[in-house]
Amino acid sequence: MEFSGGDPDLVLDPDFDGDWDLKGRLSGASNATFLAQVGERLGVYKPVRGERPLGDFPDGTLACREVAAYRLSAAAGYDLVPATVLIDGPFGTGSLQAWVDPAEEDPVQVVGDGDDLRDRIPVIEAYGRFDEPLWVVHDNSDRLRELALFDLVANNADRKGGHVLAQARPDGPTRIFGIDHGICFHALDKVRTVLWGFAEEKFSDHHRELLQRSGEVAGELSELLSITEVIAIEQRVENLLRLGRFPEPVEDRYPFPWPPL
Ligand SMILES: Nc1ncnc2c1ncn2[C@@H]1O[C@H](COP(=O)(O)OP(=O)(O)O)[C@@H](O)[C@H]1O
Ligand SMILES: [Mg+2]
Structure with missing residues (x-):
């Protein structure tokens, strides 16, 4: 499947409470990871509830780490992580990250x-x-x-x-x-x-x-x-x-x- 319309610079609204359209579950993901249309935006939603427990990281903390990575990247000037926010989605609290349209050649x-x-x-x-x-x-x-x-x-x-x-x-x-x-x-x-x-x-x-x-x-x-x-x-x-x-x-x-x- 191909999706277009992703803009990694769109800052997503953490207080969005309009319509969500879960377009599908992303295959190959190790956690429950969904492609979602959130209002005008296309994003990747990872609910805390779908996080696979890991031996070395405390349970239920992966979404916060996703958001922390975005904030570090933005605040320190790397500008390398698509906008990511904590959001209350259809499966509860999770991270929502702006979708990036991939290019032809992988780095x-x-x-x-x-x-x-x-x-x-x-x-x-x-x-x-x-x-x-x-x-x-x-x-x-x-x-x-x-x-x-x-x-x-x-x-x-x-x-x-x-x-x-x-x-x-x-x-x-x-x-x-x-x-x-x-x-x-x-x-x-x-x-x-x-x-x-x-x-x-x-x-x-x-x-x-x-x-x-x-x-x-x-x-x-x-x-x-x-x-x-x-x-x-x-x-x-x-x-x-x-x-x-x-x-x-x-x-x-x-x-x-x-x-x-
Ligand atoms: N922001 C994004 N933009 C485009 N593709 C993404 C994005 N986030 C995830 N994906 C795609 O979905 C796959 C699974 O997401 P990933 O973040 O690796 O989930 P998991 O934490 O479950 O491994 C990625 O390998 C990638 O192909
Ligand atoms: Mg992965």
Whole structure:
């Protein structure tokens, strides 16, 4: 199914109490996730009631983490997460995120031997069913660097390729968006991402500004996250600023999401 009419910059109304039209359940989602027409807007609704319990995250907190990710992205200047609000929907409280119309080319892809790598960076080497070599690669773009930085600050435990969307714009360059931030902001290091291709690169001045601003606005997330989690954001920012570059993946646990796409 294809949907059009999504505008990730539309700020959704958290107090909307008009008609909802649930257009369908999104397949491939691990939680109960619905495509919804909410008044004029097309959005992704994830009711708290449909959240799958996880061993390491407190129950019923994923929707707040989705909203916290949007607020961090907007307030710190990353501008990488589609507008997301907490809303009282047909299945109760949940997150509602503006829909992004996907573009033709995904920023994260699997390529084989004969494919042109272009400027893309390989991050995972694997073998296909017939032992043919395959690589998970991602674009080498500044916006993707900023998303990788955002994930380090948000402690994103699930940055799969499918959670990076590109939106072609008729009047400007393609935009990048990150989605599915339900398992971000744990107080302990959980980063699992496919965007490790920038490891060891030094931060630019712009990256340092984004980090500083992230530290400044972290306190604004205290109604959505626990105080320990807010302090942990500030600590991650401090550590990253001290390190001065994109870190390498840790070695004591698997640093990629599964599946990677
Ligand atoms: N804001 C969005 N814009 C466009 N597609 C989306 C958006 N949010 C989710 N999707 C699509 O729906 C799928 C499931 O959503 P996701 O957020 O990954 O749910 P879950 O938390 O259950 O894994 C995504 O992989 C993506 O294809
Ligand atoms: Mg998902």
